[in-house]
Amino acid sequence: MSYLDQLNKGGKPDEAAAKPAPGAATPPDTAEAAAAAPLITTVDLKREYEDAGVRETLEELDRELIGLKPVKKRIRETAALLLVERARRRLGLAHETPTLHMSFTGNPGTGKTTVALKMANLLHRLGYIRKGHLVSVTRDDLVGQYIGHTAPKTKDILKKAMGGVLFIDEAYYLYRPENERDYGQEAIEILLQVMENQRDDLVVILAGYADRMDKFFESNPGFRSRIAHHIDFPDYSDEELHQIAVGMLARQNYHLTEEAATTLASYIEHRRAQPHFANARSIRNALDRARLRQANRLFEADNGPLDASALSEIAAEDIAASRVFLQKPGQTADQARPARGPEETAP
Secondary structure, eight states, X not given: OOHHHHHHTSSOOOHHHHSOOTTOOOOHHHHHHHHHSOOOSOOOHHHHHHHTTHHHXXXXXXXXXXXXXXXXXXXXXXXXXXXXXXXXXXXXXXXXOOOOOEXXXXXXXXXXXXXXHHHHHHHHHTTSSSSOXXXXXXXXXXXXXXXXXXXXXXXXXXXXXXXXXXXXXXXXXXXXXXXXXXXXXXXXXXXXXXXXXXXXTOEEEEEEOHHHHHHHHHHOHHHHHHOOEEEEEOOOOHHHHHHHHHHHHHHTTOEEOHHHHHHHHHHHHHHHTSTXXXXXXXXXXXXXXXXXXXXXXXXXXOOSOOOHHHHHXXXXXXXXXXXXXXXXXXXXXXXXXXXXXXXXXXX
């Protein structure tokens, strides 16, 4: 019976059934397979790096994500550790499946979900998880609103995530000590049990703001003890955000005029100083609005047939019309709106 099946039947799971006892005999089919396997005395790590597709995954990460050098460095280090552990296992050396649960901290829009997807692919290629899929959830997916609702929700999510990676965004919302009737603690207890007893079949990645995650770990030491890799995602620089914007547009067959590129650089500088800035996410939203203005501009101009270049060009005015240029540092977009006259406030 699987660990989750035992959980579903109620009561505390049988730890001995969930994990083989130390020194337990190897099951017959596994022993026969090990005996039949050819003995090897050396392992070429570089060849393993190529054959397992690790190079391909890391190169994809470099191509698809601008910046994030410290994050990419940690992922390469993790990949190297897993390659060495796999090589040790093949050579018959003492080994233990490394703890792979992780914490991703940083502001919104810094690529945490994208990196989690790449990590799931990497772990699957190296044989550490069976499926390599990512299940992304928040508190609402795990915690119920009444007695008896949380456990089934949490277990259902865990079943979906088995063999892959469970990504819990804004994980600190699971714990709400100010609310005595909150059911988040129940979800936490189930997660902790499965993270420990099924760590060879599930990787959990917790994500959120760094300061809030620190408080969360202080309140839940069981989580901290199970997290082996803490990775901080830095904010993007203005230049990196500009590169991200150009790449986003290029993937949709749009391009900026020279003047528009300059205006976009100014937009990024202004937007960073204002509330609720979310790095690449804010830039994506800004480009969506610029495309909306471009479409409206072309439609209202009514200059006859348009070629592909005209339909694909973002002009400076499409960006300069943003309310961001009216806002002062610390103001919200609503506060920066020009005052409306009586005729504008009428229903």
